[in-house]
Ligand SMILES: [Zn+2]
């Protein structure tokens with residue numbers, strides 16, 4: 483089986499890739515990545531992300547307001563999200579959610595802006611990319627009260643443990659593992675890795691953040707996803723190829739991605 487994988491979460495439009503973006507993307511594809519999903523964090527960065535996707539048809543986009551940016555939500559925001567779906571590269575709403583670790587926006591503002599985006603996911607029937615940090619109960623609460631059974635999505639860059647898996651299963655959401663999975667200190671995340679069903683796990687880099695073990699401290703890039711994939715395969719007692727194949731199939735199913743174009 484040829485090595486192939488999807489990076490379900492990256493930020494290639496950011497300035498960290500300004501100097502060598504095309505090289506990074508070419509390296510990603512050369513390493514066996516077939517498709518990449520870029521998550522949106524604000525609306526200012528959207529044009530750059532759309533341009534990248536126009537140049538590379540195997541790159542897809544989310545649109546949404548990150549919890550750090552929640553204070554910037556205004557009367558136009560919902561329409562910006564609705565309109566963005568006219569572009570065929572837009573496949574998801576997010577990343578959105580709650581971040582009580584950094585608290586860059588007030589918590590009540592984070593909650594109301596998250597709810598708005600969950601409602602839009604329901605209205606537009608699109609999947610959510612969820613960012614949740616130090617706010618598990620509150621995140622579950624919003625998803626249960628505002629969208630349970632009516633929205634689908636992924637907990638990106640999973641930083642929980644076995645304790646969160648039953649609730650995530652109950653919501654029927656996906657779990658995405660980032661480079662953090664490879665850190666020696668990540669015992670809880672590693673313990674959760676085999677508990678996620680075969681058809682509910684994804685892999686991601688969250689580039690330029692969170693470079694995996696062996697690359698720590700460096701700028702992360704999609705081609706480093708293989709280090710995380712190898713770790714996940716070992717934790718699940720499966721082969722690298724099989725693990726990568728399942729993560730790719732799950733990502734395509736969640737985001738309804740077309741097959742990659744060679
Ligand atoms: Zn995030």
Ligand SMILES: [Zn+2]
Nearest residue numbers: 491521577688
């Ligand atoms: Zn992200």
